[in-house]
Amino acid sequence: MGQRQRSSEPYFRKVDFIFYNEAKIRIAVDEMRLDDGRPHLRNIGRVSNPTEAQAVRNLTPLDKVSLDGLHTVEFPERWLEVVDKTWTWAKLQSDCRYEVARRRYAKEDYRKSCRELGISNSTRRRLFDFVRMYAALQAVQLGLIHV
Numbered sequence: 001m002g003q004r005q006r007s008s009e010p011y012f013r014k015v016d017f018i019f020y021n022e023a024k025i026r027i028a029v030d031e032m033r034l035d036d037g038r039p040h041l042r043n044i045g046r047v048s049n050p051t052e053a054q055a056v057r058n059l060t061p062l063d064k065v066s067l068d069g070l071h072t073v074e075f076p077e078r079w080l081e082v083v084d085k086t087w088t089w090a091k092l093q094s095d096c097r098y099e100v101a102r103r104r105y106a107k108e109d110y111r112k113s114c115r116e117l118g119i120s121n122s123t124r125r126r127l128f129d130f131v132r133m134y135a136a137l138q139a140v141q142l143g144l145i146h147v
Helices: 010-020 022-034 050-059 076-092 097-105 110-117 121-141
Strands: 064-067 071-074
Touching: 010 022, 010 076, 010 097, 010 121, 022 064, 022 076, 071 076, 076 097, 076 121, 097 110, 097 121, 110 121
Parallel strands: none
Antiparallel strands: 064 071
């Protein structure tokens, strides 16, 4: 049932990992934003200002988050920007790229996707490759991967 085809390019594997784990990354970022364990900032008078500390925490990019203690994602907010830009772009296309990619990353069986979308498997792969390449290019622009 799972997708058996694996790309030999490490940057595509990284892109795929991010998209497969998008929801977990968003949750980890939200949890880090709520309480990241950093000490509260103190102003010149040495009075703790929790509002100021929270504002600084929210504006400071996260270096990394841990997913289930097994994997670490560096620069998670930049990766989520890649995901968001990719989904927005795919939705604007005149074909079913968004739907193909969404179903693939939801681990739907390719036969079901092809049947419900009325496309061949080669068309599904081609459309998916467009989406994955777009995501990789966005990641390159943000300095997340090197090709």
